[in-house]
Amino acid sequence: MTRASLTIDLDALAANWRALARLSGGAEAGAVVKADAYGLGAARVAARLAQEGAHSFFVAEAQEGAALRPAVGPLADIYVFSGHMAGDADAIAAAALIPLVNSAEQANRHLAALPGHPFGLQLDTGMNRLGMEADDWQALAPDLLARAPRLLMSHLACADEPAHPMNARQLAEFRRMTDGAGPRRSLAATGGILLGADYHFDLTRPGIGSYGGQPFGAARPVVRLALPVIQVRAVAAGETVGYGNSWTAARPSRIATIAAGYADGLLRAMTGRGQLFAGDRPCPLAGRVSMDLMGVDVTDLPEVPDTLDILCPAQGVDRLAEAAGTIGYEILTSLGARYVRHYSGDGA
Ligand SMILES: *Cc1c(COP(=O)(O)O)cnc(C)c1O
Numbered sequence: 174m175t176r177a178s179l180t181i182d183l184d185a186l187a188a189n190w191r192a193l194a195r196l197s198g199g200a201e202a203g204a205v206v207k208a209d210a211y212g213l214g215a216a217r218v219a220a221r222l223a224q225e226g227a228h229s230f231f232v233a234e235a236q237e238g239a240a241l242r243p244a245v246g247p248l249a250d251i252y253v254f255s256g257h258m259a260g261d262a263d264a265i266a267a268a269a270l271i272p273l274v275n276s277a278e279q280a281n282r283h284l285a286a287l288p289g290h291p292f293g294l295q296l297d298t299g300m301n302r303l304g305m306e307a308d309d310w311q312a313l314a315p316d317l318l319a320r321a322p323r324l325l326m327s328h329l330a331c332a333d334e335p336a337h338p339m340n341a342r343q344l345a346e347f348r349r350m351t352d353g354a355g356p357r358r359s360l361a362a363t364g365g366i367l368l369g370a371d372y373h374f375d376l377t378r379p380g381i382g383s384y385g386g387q388p389f390g391a392a393r394p395v396v397r398l399a400l401p402v403i404q405v406r407a408v409a410a411g412e413t414v415g416y417g418n419s420w421t422a423a424r425p426s427r428i429a430t431i432a433a434g435y436a437d438g439l440l441r442a443m444t445g446r447g448q449l450f451a452g453d454r455p456c457p458l459a460g461r462v463s464m465d466l467m468g469v470d471v472t473d474l475p476e477v478p479d480t481l482d483i484l485c486p487a488q489g490v491d492r493l494a495e496a497a498g499t500i501g502y503e504i505l506t507s508l509g510a511r512y513v514r515h516y517s518g519d520g521a
Pocket residue numbers: 205207254327328361362363364378379380381382
């Protein structure tokens with residue numbers, strides 16, 4: 174059987190990253206490749222971005238960083254957002270990772286386990302997710318700054334809403350906590366880059382924009398996902414399709430059964446709203462998305478191709494996300510291990 178094929182356009186990825194690097198102005202653009210580069214394959218993605226000039230990579234946890242090291246070579250910086258967790262010292266040392274220490278507890282752990290090993294510091298400026306609070310920071314800053322951290326960073330909660338007052342509040346708090354401190358600073362992810370130069374500091378951390386998602390509206394699509402048609406059947410007006418009889422044919426219809434479902438990361442929540450494409454012709458879902466299968470109404474196609482696209486130029490990750498009531502980030506990271514990933518472009 175033809176298999177579902179997930180194609181990642183490395184040239185489009187590189188173009189998106191370069192555009193975000195230009196928009197970062199005088200700041201260095203890093204690359205966020207956590208969660209296997211948002212599901213697209215961290216080794217291939219990072220290797221291509223390293224070729225484009227990326228030098229600073231960000232992952233969520235030490236194991237991801239250790240896996241990434243061979244792809245980016247010995248000289249690249251690999252920062253770890255979760256910091257220095259218990260049990261991480263060996264991986265941090267072996268792969269020369271830079272933990273972004275989040276708390277006094279982590280600072281003690283790091284300095285005890287790996288004295289002299291590089292680290293950065295993550296500060297909370299209001300998101301209340303990760304990082305030292307202002308009080309802790311004030312108490313610890315003299316000692317920690319004397320140890321020359323490689324980076325002071327924080328993260329914006331509302332950067333995808335440019336007019337949100339939280340952005341300016343967090344910027345002011347970040348300045349208050351870090352002005353004059355000395356180390357390089359980083360505040361902006363994709364959304365923050367688009368907020369302008371005040372938010373850029375020394376190093377930016379684009380993720381989703383490089384992968385073709387909002388809030389980087391000018392992004393080129395990076396992912397194509399084509400799904401095989403298993404069979405096509407005629408359905409009379411009044412017949413139903415799929416679990417729960419939730420779809421009833423309003424006219425004599427042709428229904429294609431597609432070999433992918435929610436076990437492949439195609440969320441059940443897109444039932445009733447999602448569509449697949451034959452080129453630029455939309456074909457609505459018919460009936461519930463099930464575990465490995467879904468029905469698609471292909472009545473209006475002159476002929477049914479071997480595959481239908483669910484991610485393609487006509488429907489990017491954000492449009493599909495809207496149909497599923499979620500965000501592009503979740504669409505990408507849900508694309509499961511069942512797909513064979515193909516790479517196109519330089520570095521494929
Ligand atoms: C995920 C993440 C990023 C990247 O965010 P995008 O919105 O994908 O650009 C940057 N910084 C931190 C701390 C993150 O968790």
